[in-house]
Amino acid sequence: MSMDLAVADVRTEPATAPRALTARIPGSKSITNRALLLAAAASGTTRLDGPLDSEDTVAFRKALTDLGVKVETGPDAWLVHGTGRAPTGPARIWCADAGTAARFLPVLAAAGRGEFLFEGSEQLTGRPLGPLVKALAELGAEVRPGAGGGLPLTIDARGLTGGELLLDASTSSQYLTGLLLSAPLMREPLTIAVNGLVSRPYVAMTLALMRSFGAEVTILTCRQGGSVRVEPGGYTGRTLRIEPDASTASYFFAAAAVTGTRVTVPHLGRDSLQGDLRFVEVLAKAGAEVEVGADATTVTGTGPLRGGFEVDMGDISDTFMTLAAVAPLADAPITVRGIGHARLKESDRIAAVAGNLRALGIQVEDGPDRLTVHPGRPAAGTIACHRDHRIAMAFSVLGLRVPGLVLDDPRCVGKTFPGFHEELRRLFGEQAR
Numbered sequence: 001m002s003m004d005l006a007v008a009d010v011r012t013e014p015a016t017a018p019r020a021l022t023a024r025i026p027g028s029k030s031i032t033n034r035a036l037l038l039a040a041a042a043s044g045t046t047r048l049d050g051p052l053d054s055e056d057t058v059a060f061r062k063a064l065t066d067l068g069v070k071v072e073t074g075p076d077a078w079l080v081h082g083t084g085r086a087p088t089g090p091a092r093i094w095c096a097d098a099g100t101a102a103r104f105l106p107v108l109a110a111a112g113r114g115e116f117l118f119e120g121s122e123q124l125t126g127r128p129l130g131p132l133v134k135a136l137a138e139l140g141a142e143v144r145p146g147a148g149g150g151l152p153l154t155i156d157a158r159g160l161t162g163g164e165l166l167l168d169a170s171t172s173s174q175y176l177t178g179l180l181l182s183a184p185l186m187r188e189p190l191t192i193a194v195n196g197l198v199s200r201p202y203v204a205m206t207l208a209l210m211r212s213f214g215a216e217v218t219i220l221t222c223r224q225g226g227s228v229r230v231e232p233g234g235y236t237g238r239t240l241r242i243e244p245d246a247s248t249a250s251y252f253f254a255a256a257a258v259t260g261t262r263v264t265v266p267h268l269g270r271d272s273l274q275g276d277l278r279f280v281e282v283l284a285k286a287g288a289e290v291e292v293g294a295d296a297t298t299v300t301g302t303g304p305l306r307g308g309f310e311v312d313m314g315d316i317s318d319t320f321m322t323l324a325a326v327a328p329l330a331d332a333p334i335t336v337r338g339i340g341h342a343r344l345k346e347s348d349r350i351a352a353v354a355g356n357l358r359a360l361g362i363q364v365e366d367g368p369d370r371l372t373v374h375p376g377r378p379a380a381g382t383i384a385c386h387r388d389h390r391i392a393m394a395f396s397v398l399g400l401r402v403p404g405l406v407l408d409d410p411r412c413v414g415k416t417f418p419g420f421h422e423e424l425r426r427l428f429g430e431q432a433r
């Protein structure tokens with residue numbers, strides 16, 4: 001199935017006050033999956049209000065169910081009955097396409113007992129897991145990766161003692177998050193020193209959520225770099241309201257910037273746990289008006305996008321495609337750097353963005369960890385999504401300004417927002433030609 005993205009023909013310079021829109025953004029994937037794991041390991045019951053219901057979180061929840069955790073689901077809240085300990089095998093766990101499942105759950109299993117087999121889609125099996133496998137082996141776990149060094153992964157678990165580790169987090173922060181989340185279930189403290197951490201705000205999110213479930217965590221810094229120490233002691237269940245997903249919100253904020261409208265996302269404000277909310281600072285560089293309030297964020301498009309800048313998006317790399325896809329509409333080139341690790345996600349995202357823009361006639365230069373997009377008039381064409389939800393969503397925003405853009409796989413957005421196209425059309429559809 002393919003889908004025509006030309007839902008709008010929108011002027012960039014509004015003649016009157018910009019149209020004010022409120023986007024309905026579903027819950028954060030990263031918070032939902034962390035909270036599911038923390039709640040499963042906790043003693044007592046946890047209530048998650050506003051969790052994300054998408055392929056990644058359903059896969060994570062189902063994996064926990066297969067590990068013996070009871071989860072009750074309703075339309076607006078999930079109840080997780082914590083076991084107060086790590087799981088007992090045997091169990092066979094399907095991680096689907098979810099990097100968070102493949103990087104977080106094997107550590108939980110290794111802290112338990114029995115045999116566990118982790119498998120995933122072809123896409124996920126192709127993604128790296130090496131630093132986590134190495135760390136688990138150093139902690140004394142019996143781990144056997146698949147032929148490519150990652151999934152399918154077998155673990156013969158006898159519990160984990162803890163100790164000291166040096167972790168390479170230069171390709172993904174998810175290895176560090178995985179080790180941290182299950183550290184309170186180990187017999188002794190775990191101290192992890194980290195080399196080259198990417199996606200840093202995700203680790204701050206991990207630590208904040210661990211603390212909110214009762215864990216004792218100390219951040220130690222020295223001249224050589226940073227390390228984190230986690231005490232044993234488990235978790236205690238709680239009630240948690242999950243914020244709207246800031247990475248998902250980026251598409252709607254960018255849509256405001258390129259259509260001269262005003263988009264507000266309620267309940268996503270300055271206390272957000274999500275680094276990706278900082279995407280709005282990048283839009284401000286490109287000339288949009290941005291207000292990050294106590295409990296909402298609003299972006300207003302003020303005219304043509306301003307280019308002529310270079311920005312490091314290494315901490316917020318899930319949002320670089322949102323900027324890059326609309327960058328041809330700017331009045332000067334835009335360069336994004338620090339995003340080498342984005343080549344290791346659902347697709348090689350630098351190659352996917354560059355390839356699609358070039359196919360639309362846009363001049364692009366790319367390097368190992370950077371991309372420069374030149375101004376131009378994108379032609380109509382078919383976007384190759386590479387089964388990557390974020391490529392589909394980012395180019396859908398460009399589709400608000402470029403008639404005749406078609407996605408080759410519109411439904412891949414289900415990984416994090418199954419209702420994405422419907423919401424984009426609800427907000428911008430009446431401007432369709």
Ligand SMILES: O=C(O)C1=C[C@@H](OP(=O)(O)O)[C@@H](O)[C@H](O)C1
Binds near residue numbers: 031
């Ligand atoms: O911890 C998390 O929830 C995530 C961390 C990031 O991955 P990397 O640390 O691999 O960059 C991000 O891209 C992913 O969507 C979610």
Ligand SMILES: C=C(OP(=O)(O)O)C(=O)O
Binds near residue numbers: 097098099346416
């Ligand atoms: C990289 C992503 O997902 P994950 O690594 O959690 O599969 C993403 O959602 O953009």
